Amino acid sequence: MGAAEAFDREVRLFVYRHFVDEGEPPTAAQVADRLGKSTEDVEASFRRLEAAHVLVFAPGTLNIWMANPLCAFPTTFRVTTERGSWWGTCVWDAFGIPAMLDEDAAIATSCPDCSEPMEFRLEGGSLTVDDGVAHFAVPARRWWDNIGYT
Amino acid sequence: MLAFRSEEHVGRWCETRGIPHGASFSLEQAWELGRRWYGDKLSPDWRRATPDEAERVFTDIGLTGDFWRLRA
Incomplete structure (x- = not known):
């Protein structure tokens, strides 16, 4: 090196x-x-x-x-663990924060379509959700064309 | 990558904003993506995944097809 x-x-x-x-x-x-x-x-x-x-x-x-999965500015994904709270850039990164920290977490967000609050809980590596779906608008090979939009 | 209440909400959001529908998948798959992608990010030995390694993660999680290919 x-x-x-x-x-x-x-x-x-x-x-x-x-x-x-x-x-x-x-x-x-x-x-x-x-x-x-x-x-x-x-x-x-x-x-x-x-x-x-x-x-x-x-x-x-x-x-x-961004130092993904962490974001310095407020987003629609707030991740809270016993250790603290951080903004996740997107839902992938929001899940990435407890994965990186190896901690249980609550993730608060809202549906972009109807603004209904949504919360996901990660406990012992298992995800608890009532409903929901993830959506990615940008194909993988174009993610870094504009990472902020992605 | 955003989280919606359902596929119906994804469709309406894309339509009203003129955003092409990309790829929808389960939140369990998104969690697995987060786990596989960022689980070692605090390790001193972390290194960025190669395109082959990244595409293998997508495939393992069931995210397949042209949308998930990193190269043309």
């Missing part, structure tokens, strides 16, 4: 752990401070991680928007 790859791995892990612990992603300056590196080095790592589709930034910035 090269030096840049090893550093990107360290940055990625720090971003995810911070996001889980604090409920929001770190800035490049925060990562730099904690890892004892320059902000420029972390920003270069951020750009490599973006190019590799590991992190997504708010347009025109290096502010983390």
Whole structure:
């Protein structure tokens, strides 16, 4: 593993752990401070991680928007475990949060058509739902054409 | 990827917004997708799945057909 790859791995892990612990992603300056590196080095790592589709930034910035399955901005998917609450980018990511944390969770969302609230519960790795269906509008090969829309 | 109360709601939502109907599948499949995709995301050894690995996950869960292919 090269030096840049090893550093990107360290940055990625720090971003995810911070996001889980604090409920929001770190800035490049925060990562730099904690890892004892320059902000420029972390920003270069951020750009490599973006190019590799590991992190997504708010347009025109290096502010983390998504470290999937976690989303920095409010969405229609709120995931709550004993450890905290996070926004999931979509239903796939909302389910991904308890999977990543290996914790039970309640997922609150609403039907986009009628706005009726819906709640899913994950307990011991089993999903409890009354009804519902998942829908993906964008075919797999076009997901990264516009990941925000996807 | 959104969650709807039923397929009827998916159809109405797509129609009123002019969004082409994509793929509908069960919430159990969506949970399995989340579990398979993100279960190791906090591991230091995590790496992004290759297209072959990703397509294998979709197939294992029963998400098949051209919609789920990552390459043309």
